[in-house]
Amino acid sequence: MRKQGARLLASVMLCMLLTGCWDRTELNELGITAATSVDKIGDNWIVSYQLIIPSAISTLSGGGAGGISPITVHSTKARTIREAVAKSKLESPRQLYFAHNRILVVSERAARYGLSSLIDVYFRLPNSRETVSMLITEGSPVRILRQLMSIQPISGQGVQQIISNESRSYSLLPHVKLYKFAMNIVGDARAGVMPEILVSGSPNVDAVNQMGETNQPSRLKLGRLAVFKSDRFYGWFSQRESFGVSFLTDEVNQASISFNCGGGSDQQGGMNSAVTLTRSQTKVKPHIVDGHLQMEVHVKSAGMLEETVCTDNLQDPKVIKRMEGSIQKEINGIIMAAWEACKRDKVDVLGFAGAVHRKYPKQWKRMKQNWDQEFASADLKLTVDFKLERIGVSNKSFKSLEEPEGE
Amino acid sequence: MTTAIPKQLKVALNWINSELGNSPDTVTRMFTPSGTDSVSVGVVYIEGLVSMDTVNGRIIHTLMDAPDLGDQKPLNCDGYFRFLKEKVVSVGRIAELSTSEEMLTALLDGYTVLLIDGCTSALAAQTPGGAKRSVEEPSSQTVIRGPKEGFTEDLGTNISLIRRKIKSSKLRFVQFKIGQVTQTDVVVSYIEDIANAKIVDEIQKRLESIDTDSILESGYIEEFIQDRTFTPFPTLLNMERPDSIVGGILEGQIAILVDGTPFVLLAPVTFNRFFQSSEDYYQRFDIASFLRIIRYGSFFVSMLLPSLYIAISTFHQEMLPTTLLISLAAQREGTPFPALVEAFIMELTFEVLREAGVRMPRAIGSAISIVGALVIGQAAVQAGLVSAAMVIVVSFTAISNFVIPSLSMATASRLIRFGMMILGGTFGLFGIMSGLMFLLIHMAGLRSFGIPFLLPISPVSVKNLKDVFIRVPKWAMTTRPRLISDPQSSRRQAPGQKPAPPDADHATGGESE
Structure with missing residues (x-):
């Protein structure tokens, strides 16, 4: 018994010796990255890191002196991504830590070359998260990383908040996480999308003393939607087309749509009302009719009136019906724009391939050989159903009160 | 080895004096009671163990005022002995002693011994007394609602405290004398038919x-x-509160009272028993259940929080929200030691402060809190020796330790904490989980007088779960805990006692018609 205990104790003690150089890292040995960017110039990958300076952040929040940038950016260059990351050891006192990396910005150049190796790095390494938000930019991505943001001192975190807020409450651009992007480009459609990030305005705001002003000359902003065929960049979709893609891929949560309420001849025919979509659901049903692919898409959405100058009686069901009609037309137009863009580029970012594969597994075997062509020649049978559920707390438009016959 | 009591009174008294080393607190007195002029009586007692009022009033005074024997004198030894026993000594408990050793034991137990010249037997009258503390509010286990009395150092008082709460003829007190030198009275108390006879044995x-x-x-x-x-x-389990002990006895547990200490033992106990406070039963069941869950939580916090902090901040930084990570990292900037060392320094500092607080004279007690608060609270952080987060962790750990009602269980979590810290600092969460697994296996193997330590959970006993994590309302606890109490009588109270308003028509009848 005693001998056994001694043995047990000895083995535990020996274990203690082993762990000295294990993966234990103190917090003050970590270089926490908030954003990473990848660029490709020639044969070389250029990886840039936005490191958080914790002490600077804490003095910022403490209302302290300031003057120190909360982030620091540096770049390394090598033939492979991981070699570039390893090279940062030549210049960074801290061990780079990617688990809290919020955004991954790829340059268009790198995207044209192909992102397979980047995705492989993310899937292979245990401490990098596949839930990182992916963004694409024209030109050098270092510019994005160096740009300071007001309100949110860590711009990497800020950009992630922008994209996740936007996709939740505006739905124009999707929030693309790395694992989702990777799943899409290896899925049946072999196509993916990625929102664009850009610095609008110039010059760059990359010094803390510029932050003292109420308006910065440039700021980070989301732009268009990049379309990928396989792991390579293919082209750009405009925001309107991107909105349509959101509808077709059932990623609309909340959105704002302007429309013309119609009816009243006193209006100039422009947009004079707006609704907010409170929910939207898209159902995609593929059909093969005489060997021809037909996609039946049904969009069912509902919303609330948020703005109008229509003088019509909003309590009249007919008026509401008419309004719903013009909103449906508006949504229809948005979706058709996306559909045309997809057909133009012969790229199935809508995930129709998966739907076809599921419903017609046999025919799919034939179709997948030439899916891009099949997709481009498919028909879209679109029905949009919109229900105006609420008109807000005001029964009449303010405009109608101005009319002489109004009360 | 027994020796008879010497026939001659003087010899006997001298023997007692020499046996007790001529101790100044031994009082031997020899006199001739009234009503007789030939018999000498000796009174022996130890001052401080007896009540002087009783000795003077009930023994010496009555002896001196003894009724005239009239024509019966002169009496022989036996006759006079019986006369004293039956007519003179007006004390409840009396014993006849025949050996010198018995005489000594009786004296040391606080009896007054009466010897008669020429007799070989002695009379011992119980005259308990001496200095004792009165019943006060227990200092270590306080409640807001509930009885405020606590056990004292006096065994007789303690027995009476229990007896007063259980007016049942089935309540048993079995006395033992343990300790060759101290001859301490130990009393086992239980209720027959409720306590499990096997465990009592x-x-x-x-x-x-x-x-x-x-x-x-x-x-x-x-x-x-x-x-x-x-x-x-x-x-x-040790308890200072009679109501807790009585509660245990009524559930079939067995109390062990020891003379000279207010802490009464209760056995057999299971793990959950250490998280029950007698107040749980006096408060409403909902808040009692909530507090009980808080206590379990605090136990784990007090056991694991520093180790979790070490493990997560040195191995699993990805588990923290980014903002928290940044703020922790900012605090760790400039701290010289690894988190494990830092935690050890802080924990040991706290243990030192705590021990000092217990040992320190009352008069300078407030100094320690000031020094402690300043030293570990503020100065250490400002000097950059430790991070502020670590101070928060250590203080919250310390506070949650005090939530556990039983001090002995709180001590257990204090000790385990250090082991867990080493595990967390070397193997991360994996180490902590392994440690917990080891603890669980160990606990599952523990027995308290044959009862599995984790009883209602392992082995699972659904009926016993009514008073473990939550306390169900009183009327729902119809049976006593299984295995602990006597298997033959498990019924505690009648079922179906849930209170309800009277029938609707009966209650509202007057108003509606």
């Missing part, structure tokens, strides 16, 4: 087998009779 057997010089506190007994020594967990 087992406890008595274990008590009888104790062979030691001294029993000064119930802790001595605990170490001799517990099922396993090498465990951080206590397998006997």
Whole structure:
């Protein structure tokens, strides 16, 4: 018994010796990255890191002196991504830590070359998260990383908040996480999308003393939607087309749509009302009719009136019906724009391939050989159903009160 | 080895004096009672153990005022002995002694011994007294609602406190004398038909087998009779509150009272028993259940929080929200030691402060809190020795330790904490989980007088779960805990006692019609 205990104790003690150089890292040995960017110039990958300076952040929040940038950016260059990351050891006192990396910005150049190796790095390494938000930019991505943001001192975190807020409450651009992007480009459609990030305005705001002003000359902003065929960049979709893609891929949560309420001849025919979509659901049903692919898409959405100058009686069901009609037309137009863009580029970012594969597994075997062509020649049978559920707390438009016959 | 009491009174008294080393507190008195002129009587007692009022008023005074024997004199020894016993000594408990050793024991127990010249037997009258503390509010286990009385150092008082709460003829007190030198009275108390007879026998057997010089506190007994020594967990509960002890007795547990200490042992106990406070039963069941869950939570916090902090901040930084990570990292900037060392410094500092707080004279007690708060609270952080987060972790750990009602279980979590910190600092969360697994296996193997330590959970006993994590309302607890109490009588109260308003028509009848 005693001998056994001694043995047990000895083995535990020996274990203690082993762990000295294990993966234990103190917090003050970590270089926490908030954003990473990848660029490709020639044969070389250029990886840039936005490191958080914790002490600077804490003095910022403490209302302290300031003057120190909360982030620091540096770049390394090598033939492979991981070699570039390893090279940062030549210049960074801290061990780079990617688990809290919020955004991954790829340059268009790198995207044209192909992102397979980047995705492989993310899937292979245990401490990098596949839930990182992916963004694409024209030109050098270092510019994005160096740009300071007001309100949110860590711009990497800020950009992630922008994209996740936007996709939740505006739905124009999707929030693309790395694992989702990777799943899409290896899925049946072999196509993916990625929102664009850009610095609008110039010059760059990359010094803390510029932050003292109420308006910065440039700021980070989301732009268009990049379309990928396989792991390579293919082209750009405009925001309107991107909105349509959101509808077709059932990623609309909340959105704002302007429309013309119609009816009243006193209006100039422009947009004079707006609704907010409170929910939207898209159902995609593929059909093969005489060997021809037909996609039946049904969009069912509902919303609330948020703005109008229509003088019509909003309590009249007919008026509401008419309004719903013009909103449906508006949504229809948005979706058709996306559909045309997809057909133009012969790229199935809508995930129709998966739907076809599921419903017609046999025919799919034939179709997948030439899916891009099949997709481009498919028909879209679109029905949009919109229900105006609420008109807000005001029964009449303010405009109608101005009319002489109004009360 | 027994020796008869010497016939001659003088010899006997001298023998007693020499046996007790001519101790100044031994009082021997020889006199001739009234009503007789030929018989000498000796009165022996130890000052401080007896009540002087009783000795003077009930023994010496009555002897001196003894009724005239009239024509019966002169009496022989036996006759006079019986006369004293039956007519003179007006004390409740009386014993006839025939050996010198018995005489000594009786004296040391606080009896007054009466010797008659020429007799070989002596009379012992119980005259208990001496200095004792009155019943006060217990200092270590306080409640807001509930009785405020606590056990005292006096065994008789303690027995009476229990007896007063259970007015049942089935309440049993079995006395033992343990300790070759101290001859400490130990009393086992239980209710027949409610306590499990097997466990009562087992406890008595274990008590009888104790062979030691001294029993000064119930802790001595605990170490001799517990099922396993090498465990951080206590397998006997000690309590200062009569209501807790009585509650235990009524559930079939067995109390062990030791003379000279207000801490009464309760056995057999299971793990959950250490998280029950007697107040749980006096408060409403919802808040009682909530508090009980808080206590379990605090136990784990007090055991694990520093180790979790170490493990997560040195191995699993990805588990923290980014903002928290940044703020922790900012605090760690400039701290010289690894988190493990930092935590050890802080924990040990706290333990030192805590021990100092207990040992320190009351008068300078407030100084320690000031020094402690300043030293570990502020100065250490400002000097950059430790991070502010670590101070928060250590203080919250310390506070949650005090939530556990039983001090012995709180101590267990204090000790385990250090082991866990080493595990967390070397193996991360994996180490902590392994440690917890080891603890769980260990606990599952523990027994308290044959009862599995984790009883209602492992082995699962659904009926016993009514008073573990939550306390169900009183009317729902119809049975006593299984295994602990007597298997033959498990019914505690009648079922279906849930209160309800009277029938609707009856209640509203007057108003509606």
